[in-house]
Amino acid sequence: xxxxxxxxLFARNRLAAAGGLxxxxxVLIALAAPILPLQDPYAQDTADKFLRPFSDGHFLGTDHLxxxxxxxxxxxxxxSLVVGLVASFGAAFFGSIIGIVAGxxxxxxxxxxxxxxxxxxxxxxxxxxxxxxxxxxxxxxxALIAVAVVNIPFFARNIRGVTVTLAxxxxxxxxxxxxxxxxxxxxxxxxxxxxxxxVIAMSTTVGWMILETAxxxxxxxxSQPPVADLGSxxxxxxxxxxxxxxxxxxxxxxxxxxxxxxNLMGDGIRDALDPRLRSGALTRPMARTxxxxxxxPEPPANPALLDxxxxxxxxxxxxxxxxxxxxxxxxxxxxxxxxxxGESGSGKSVTxxxxxxxxxxxxxVIAGGAVRYAGQELLGAPFxxxxxxxxxxxxxxxxxxxxxLHPLYTVGDQIVEAIQAHRSTPNAxxxxxxxxxxxxxxxxxxxxxxxxxPHELSGGMRQRVGIAMALANEPDxxxxxxxxxxxxxxVQAQILALLDDLRRDRGVAILFITHDFGVVAQLCDRxxxxxxxxxxxxxxxxxxxxxxxxxxxxxxxxxVPRLGEGxxxxxxxxxxxxxxxxxxxxxxxAPRCDKATDACRTGEITLAKSAANRAVRCLYPExxxx
Amino acid sequence: MGGYILKRLLxxxxxxxxxxxxxxxxxxxxxxxPATAILGSYATPENVEKLNRDLGLDKxxxxxxxxxxxxMVQGDFGRSFSLNRxxxxxxxxxFGATLILAxxxxxxxxxxxxxxxxxxxxxxxxxxxxxxxxxxxIGISIPSFFLGxxxxxxxxxxxxxxxxxxxxxxxxxxxxxxxLRHLAMPAIALAVVATGVIARLSRSAMLEVLxxxxxxxxxxxxxxxxxxxxxxxxxxxxxxIIPVIGVQAGFVLSGAVYIETVFQWPGVGxxxxxxxxxxxxxxxQGGVVIVAACYVLFNLAxxxxxxxxxPRVKI
Numbered sequence: 001x002x003x004x005x006x007x008x009l010f011a012r013n014r015l016a017a018a019g020g021l022x023x024x025x026x027v028l029i030a031l032a033a034p035i036l037p038l039q040d041p042y043a044q045d046t047a048d049k050f051l052r053p054f055s056d057g058h059f060l061g062t063d064h065l066x067x068x069x070x071x072x073x074x075x076x077x078x079x080s081l082v083v084g085l086v087a088s089f090g091a092a093f094f095g096s097i098i099g100i101v102a103g104x105x106x107x108x109x110x111x112x113x114x115x116x117x118x119x120x121x122x123x124x125x126x127x128x129x130x131x132x133x134x135x136x137x138x139x140x141x142x143a144l145i146a147v148a149v150v151n152i153p154f155f156a157r158n159i160r161g162v163t164v165t166l167a168x169x170x171x172x173x174x175x176x177x178x179x180x181x182x183x184x185x186x187x188x189x190x191x192x193x194x195x196x197x198x199v200i201a202m203s204t205t206v207g208w209m210i211l212e213t214a215x216x217x218x219x220x221x222x223s224q225p226p227v228a229d230l231g232s233x234x235x236x237x238x239x240x241x242x243x244x245x246x247x248x249x250x251x252x253x254x255x256x257x258x259x260x261x262x263n264l265m266g267d268g269i270r271d272a273l274d275p276r277l278r279s280g281a282l283t284r285p286m287a288r289t290x291x292x293x294x295x296x297p298e299p300p301a302n303p304a305l306l307d308x309x310x311x312x313x314x315x316x317x318x319x320x321x322x323x324x325x326x327x328x329x330x331x332x333x334x335x336x337x338x339x340x341x342g343e344s345g346s347g348k349s350v351t352x353x354x355x356x357x358x359x360x361x362x363x364x365v366i367a368g369g370a371v372r373y374a375g376q377e378l379l380g381a382p383f384x385x386x387x388x389x390x391x392x393x394x395x396x397x398x399x400x401x402x403x404x405l406h407p408l409y410t411v412g413d414q415i416v417e418a419i420q421a422h423r424s425t426p427n428a429x430x431x432x433x434x435x436x437x438x439x440x441x442x443x444x445x446x447x448x449x450x451x452x453x454p455h456e457l458s459g460g461m462r463q464r465v466g467i468a469m470a471l472a473n474e475p476d477x478x479x480x481x482x483x484x485x486x487x488x489x490x491v492q493a494q495i496l497a498l499l500d501d502l503r504r505d506r507g508v509a510i511l512f513i514t515h516d517f518g519v520v521a522q523l524c525d526r527x528x529x530x531x532x533x534x535x536x537x538x539x540x541x542x543x544x545x546x547x548x549x550x551x552x553x554x555x556x557x558x559x560v561p562r563l564g565e566g567x568x569x570x571x572x573x574x575x576x577x578x579x580x581x582x583x584x585x586x587x588x589x590a591p592r593c594d595k596a597t598d599a600c601r602t603g604e605i606t607l608a609k610s611a612a613n614r615a616v617r618c619l620y621p622e623x624x625x626x
Numbered sequence: 627m628g629g630y631i632l633k634r635l636l637x638x639x640x641x642x643x644x645x646x647x648x649x650x651x652x653x654x655x656x657x658x659x660p661a662t663a664i665l666g667s668y669a670t671p672e673n674v675e676k677l678n679r680d681l682g683l684d685k686x687x688x689x690x691x692x693x694x695x696x697x698m699v700q701g702d703f704g705r706s707f708s709l710n711r712x713x714x715x716x717x718x719x720x721f722g723a724t725l726i727l728a729x730x731x732x733x734x735x736x737x738x739x740x741x742x743x744x745x746x747x748x749x750x751x752x753x754x755x756x757x758x759x760x761x762x763x764i765g766i767s768i769p770s771f772f773l774g775x776x777x778x779x780x781x782x783x784x785x786x787x788x789x790x791x792x793x794x795x796x797x798x799x800x801x802x803x804x805x806l807r808h809l810a811m812p813a814i815a816l817a818v819v820a821t822g823v824i825a826r827l828s829r830s831a832m833l834e835v836l837x838x839x840x841x842x843x844x845x846x847x848x849x850x851x852x853x854x855x856x857x858x859x860x861x862x863x864x865x866x867i868i869p870v871i872g873v874q875a876g877f878v879l880s881g882a883v884y885i886e887t888v889f890q891w892p893g894v895g896x897x898x899x900x901x902x903x904x905x906x907x908x909x910x911q912g913g914v915v916i917v918a919a920c921y922v923l924f925n926l927a928x929x930x931x932x933x934x935x936x937p938r939v940k941i
Binding site (some may be wrong): 002015115116118119120122123124125126127128130131132133134135136137138211214215218219220221234238241242245248249252255256259260264283284285287348353356358360363383387388389390391392395396398400403404406407409417421422453455456469472490 | 641644645647648649652653654655656672712747748750751763764766767768771772775776778779783790820832833836837838839840841842843844845846847848849850851854858861862865875876877879880881883884887888895898901902903907909910911914917918921922924927935938
């Protein structure tokens with residue numbers, strides 16, 4: 001990121017900019033102290049002690065010795081800023097030397113230096129500072145040294161971390177081979193690269209160091225009378241806190257203003273430099289996906305178990321809109337297994353998550369269409385109704401069971417929770433039911449496994465737990481989002497067999513998301529093929545496998561290797577799916593299709609019924625589809 | 627578990643030894659004759675000579691350290707010349723008062739920091755989030771000693787709700803309500819900054835966790851949203867919040883030095899400041915070693931708590 005872009009981002013953060021402005025103002029006044037028409041900060045006038053603010057000749061009043069508070073405030077600010085900055089530079093200088101040396105040499109040097117740093121960090125910081133001041137004696141210079149020393153470990157650790165990653169980069173090796181001395185390498189190769197880190201670390205600690213030196217002065221261990229920084233002004237004012245509070249309030253507010261503006265700026269710098277915050281990735285998904293649609297489609301004449309009607313889900317990132325789904329319609333009938341297949345990025349997972357409003361939002365928005373469960377529209381339903389259905393009538397099995405199971409709860413607790421979320425079942429009974437479910441998904445030693453944490457199970461076992469959890473409330477529909485993709489092939493086959501058995505035994509419908517036609521062939525009654533956020537072909541699995549109608553489907557099937565057909569050429573599909581923020585007009589597959597004509601690149605191509613139970617979105621379907 | 631704690635206790639020994647080495651080295655920086663520095667400028671020559679002999683200051687630095695260490699292991703931290711009593715007795719008595727103050731603050735900042743962070747994260751960019759973020763920003767910027775003084779002005783002087791200073795309960799006389807009345811202001815003033823820091827980190831830890839797949843799983847199960855946030859997300863976030871509380875304990879202990887001075891709380895922090903100003907070096911030395919060693923043990927307890935929470939940590 002260049003300096004211009006950084007400044008722009010920084011300025012966009014209004015609070016940070018405000019902090020910066022205040023700080024610049026304070027610094028300018030402090031710098032100008034010698035040329036401002038201020039009274040002598042040390043001139044005492046006991047006759048005029050503790051004058052209130054706005055008195056004649058003393059804008060902010062006077063202190064216990066009748067000295068002008070405005071003048072002392074500005075000179076004190078100047079002193080506090082200088083001391084804070086010098087302490088910060090000192091800590092940065094020595095901390096960086098230790099960090100660079102430790103990180104560059106590594107091994108024993110690193111070990112000993114970092115041990116020492118760890119020892120320093122074992123102290124509550126002020127004890128160390130107090131010990132140093134105790135040894136050296138009270139005084140501003142000694143307080144400064146103490147604060148600097150206490151902050152050395154922070155710099156040493158950060159700089160060491162960065163240096164370690166640099167020490168084995170090619171350019172450092174090259175410098176070493178060219179015969180440069182270690183000291184030269186550290187100065188000319190390492191230092192320029194860690195400098196930004198040093199600057200950031202300084203910007204985050206300088207406010208803190210101003211506060212700390214002020215604190216030591218407040219305790220009487222820093223600046224000694226008659227010289228006063230903000231801390232000792234506050235400390236002196238404290239003696240007359242109750243009778244003359246202005247002598248304490250004024251320097252206190254000044255410290256507060258400085259520290260706050262430094263904090264604001266530090267936050268701004270960090271936000272501008274942290275790329276994760278910039279993209280807005282650190283937003284948390286809400287409990288359900290936002291719905292922002294103009295009209296609700298008419299209910300179907302003949303509702304199935306699940307009907308998706310012209311579903312449009314988008315991701316709104318900044319001012320870009322990524323159309324993940326551009327009108328997906330499909331239906332799942334009771335007890336049926338529908339395979340939804342496509343490449344990664346085709347929108348199949350978004351389709352699956354849209355059903356129960358689980359698309360992360362922000363940035364996801366459902367911009368149109370309807371989801372109906374047994375005729376009941378879900379997108380407009382109140383959250384409590386949606387939550388009642390989740391995991392109860394419609395449940396999910398997700399792809400990576402290690403990431404999708406809670407790492408800190410036992411699998412037993414997680415299954416019990418799935419049950420109790422919808423039924424007020426006593427604990428013992430829910431536990432018995434969980435055991436039953438683990439047995440149903442063929443987990444050996446189920447009784448013992450109930451008390452295991454997810455990380456103690458193998459991948460296949462974890463996915464069985466995921467399936468048990470999905471079955472907990474005897475749902476009508478299970479949405480399985482690539483449940484076998486993360487597993488190895490033998491385990492994959494076992495899980496598929498298990499799902500197939502469960503479906504036949506319990507009559508539960510399955511919406512099975514996959515990118516693998518081999519899996520579809522094994523499990524699904526019907527299949528819907530997705531490409532670039534649309535369904536391009538649907539029909540009975542056997543029929544489509546025998547005679548794919550869409551060129552994309554044909555290519556996809558050709559990707560599956562078959563045993564005993566070793567001589568058949570395996571064709572990868574050339575090109576990549578289109579970016580969903582820039583969909584071409586007409587058929588999205590046209591750029592990758594060898595049959596595409598100009599007609600394919602204009603206008604809307606509809607999903608047309610091609611035969612009994614079959615439909616295809618293509619102007620030139622393959623072969624003779626009967 | 628017991629084995630793990632024992633292992634951690636053994637690992638704490640070198641750290642505590644390291645602390646004594648650092649304190650010893652810092653104290654050897656004292657300019658001039660240490661015995662004079664320790665006894666003050668009014669010491670008689672006989673006293674100086676006796677102390678030099680007692681402390682082994684005529685011996686080389688390394689043997690001096692081991693003599694000092696040996697004495698400490700036997701519970702002999704020397705005598706405070708200004709109080710004329712054993713350092714250990716004084717430190718332990720004062721440390722009790724500090725623990726009451728710092729402990730209360732740590733509990734307050736943990737509870738309110740986590741509450742604020744979770745509410746802020748679960749209503750990201752909402753009104754509550756913005757309000758909390760703003761208050762937190764002010765909280766972490768206000769020097770605790772200044773805040774304490776302002777609280778005295780408001781609650782003790784103006785409203786007359788609470789006593790200005792002191793803590794009488796543990797020295798007899800007062801009962802628990804009396805202690806609480808004295809404790810309220812200093813404990814809150816001390817907790818404010820740490821509350822802000824914990825709130826900030828809890829917020830970002832929660833935002834990080836709420837994006838995880840297992841949160842989506844909980845929602846897909848139909849778990850109530852409150853439970854998703856306060857059980858599933860918070861439990862996972864605690865893994866990164868607990869170490870922050872451990873670090874904040876050090877800051878609360880440090881802040882106690884200021885707060886004890888502002889509220890004249892008879893704790894170890896105010897004792898150290900007075901000891902420095904009166905050049906009572908042995909008292910400073912002993913106080914620093916004892917408090918730092920306790921802090922090491924506290925951090926050990928934090929690590930143990932962490933391992934209890936997270937089954938993935940190998941113990």
